[in-house]
Amino acid sequence: MSRRFYLFLIVIVSFLQGCQPQPSALKIENPLPVEFGDPYILKASDGNYYMIGTGGVKDGFKMYSSSDLKSWKDEGRIYQGNTSDSWNIANFWAPELYEKDGKFYLLFSADWRENPTNELENFRIGVAVADNPTGPYTDLMDRPIFDPGYPVIDGNLWFEDGKTYLYYSRCCYKNPVESEVADWAREKGMFNEIEESWVYGVQIENDFSGIIGEPKLLLRPPVKMDDQQAEWESRSVTSGEVNRRWTEGSYIIKNDDTYFMMYSANYFGGKNYAVGYATSPSPLGPFKKADNNPVLQKNVEQGGVVTGTGHNSITLAPDGKTMLCVYHGRTSETGDERVVFIDPMEITADGKLVVHGPSTKYDKSSN
Structure with missing residues (x-):
C-alpha cells in the first residue's frame, strides 16, 4: 500500500467518524442536588431551562430554573393544589410543562376529589396554565381532562399537524391480568394475582377540554x-x-418518520425501575418494543452506585442538537430519596435509541 493511498484512507475514516453522532461536550455532574421524582425539563423560547417534578412541596409543584443545566435556581412553589375549589386533593405526581401560543401549560396527575366509591387510587390528569414559565399556575378547568373510569397517571402530550395527543398510564390498581408471569408467580406461591399498568394514547381537543374518539392501548x-x-x-x-x-x-418523540416512545417498567420505589422504548410509524401505534431494551437501568452489577433509574423526559443541550435524557434514580451516596440525572442520548444511524448512562460523579461506569 502506497503512503499516498494510506493517507487518503486516514482522511476518509476521519471524515466518516466526524459524521457520526458524538456525545455532548456538556459535562453535568450527576446526580443534580435536586430531590425530584419524575423530572421534566422544558427548554423555553427564552433560552432558559425550567425543571419540575414530583416532590419538593406538599399539595402541588415547585420549580428550578437554569441557563446552562448546571447551576439551578430554586423558583419555589409554582402550583397550589388541594384548595377549597380545586378538582384535586392529594398525590400530586409527574408534572410536565409545555409552551404553546404564548402560554405555559402544566400537565399533572392527582387524586380526584370526586370519589363516590372511596377508591384507594383515584388519579386523573389535569392541566393548569400561566402567562410565565415560573407561574403561578391556575387550573384551566374545575375538573380533569376526562374520566376513563379507572385511575390514570403520567400524562404526556404530543403536538403535530394541528392535533394534540395525550398519552397516559392506566394504574395497576384493580387491574389483575392473566399471563404466564402470573401463572409462574402462583406456582411459586409468591402472589395470587398480578396487577398491571398499561400505556394508552388518544387525541384530545386542542384546548385540553376533552378527548376525541376512544383511547387506544399502546403498550x-x-x-x-x-x-x-x-x-x-x-x-x-x-x-x-x-x-x-x-x-x-x-415520553414520545419523532425522528424522521418514526415515533419513539420511551417508557418505564417495574416498581418506581425499587432498585429494578428501568427504561425501554418502542417505535411506531404513527402517533397512535401500533408500537413495537425495541430489541436493545432496557436502555437505562441500575449499574450496581457493573460496579456502579445507581439504582431505580426511570420516568424520564428529554430536552436539548444548549447546542440545540444534542438530546439529553432527564430521569430520576437513587445512589448509595445520596440514599433513598430520588434525585435527578441528566445524561446524553442519541438515535443511531441504524435507528436504535441509546442512553449514555447512568453516570455519576461518584462512579464513572455507565451502561
Missing part, C-alpha cells in the same frame, strides 16, 4: 415468559418485591 407488559422483554419488565414480580408490573412514564 403493556409481555404475556409470554419467552418474550425478550419479559425478563427485565417483570423483575419486580420475579424478585418477590411486589405483585405488580408497570408500563408507565411514557
Whole structure:
C-alpha cells in the first residue's frame, strides 16, 4: 500500500467518524442536588431551562430554573393544589410543562376529589396554565381532562399537524391480568394475582377540554415468559418485591418518520425501575418494543452506585442538537430519596435509541 493511498484512507475514516453522532461536550455532574421524582425539563423560547417534578412541596409543584443545566435556581412553589375549589386533593405526581401560543401549560396527575366509591387510587390528569414559565399556575378547568373510569397517571402530550395527543398510564390498581408471569408467580406461591399498568394514547381537543374518539392501548407488559422483554419488565414480580408490573412514564418523540416512545417498567420505589422504548410509524401505534431494551437501568452489577433509574423526559443541550435524557434514580451516596440525572442520548444511524448512562460523579461506569 502506497503512503499516498494510506493517507487518503486516514482522511476518509476521519471524515466518516466526524459524521457520526458524538456525545455532548456538556459535562453535568450527576446526580443534580435536586430531590425530584419524575423530572421534566422544558427548554423555553427564552433560552432558559425550567425543571419540575414530583416532590419538593406538599399539595402541588415547585420549580428550578437554569441557563446552562448546571447551576439551578430554586423558583419555589409554582402550583397550589388541594384548595377549597380545586378538582384535586392529594398525590400530586409527574408534572410536565409545555409552551404553546404564548402560554405555559402544566400537565399533572392527582387524586380526584370526586370519589363516590372511596377508591384507594383515584388519579386523573389535569392541566393548569400561566402567562410565565415560573407561574403561578391556575387550573384551566374545575375538573380533569376526562374520566376513563379507572385511575390514570403520567400524562404526556404530543403536538403535530394541528392535533394534540395525550398519552397516559392506566394504574395497576384493580387491574389483575392473566399471563404466564402470573401463572409462574402462583406456582411459586409468591402472589395470587398480578396487577398491571398499561400505556394508552388518544387525541384530545386542542384546548385540553376533552378527548376525541376512544383511547387506544399502546403498550403493556409481555404475556409470554419467552418474550425478550419479559425478563427485565417483570423483575419486580420475579424478585418477590411486589405483585405488580408497570408500563408507565411514557415520553414520545419523532425522528424522521418514526415515533419513539420511551417508557418505564417495574416498581418506581425499587432498585429494578428501568427504561425501554418502542417505535411506531404513527402517533397512535401500533408500537413495537425495541430489541436493545432496557436502555437505562441500575449499574450496581457493573460496579456502579445507581439504582431505580426511570420516568424520564428529554430536552436539548444548549447546542440545540444534542438530546439529553432527564430521569430520576437513587445512589448509595445520596440514599433513598430520588434525585435527578441528566445524561446524553442519541438515535443511531441504524435507528436504535441509546442512553449514555447512568453516570455519576461518584462512579464513572455507565451502561
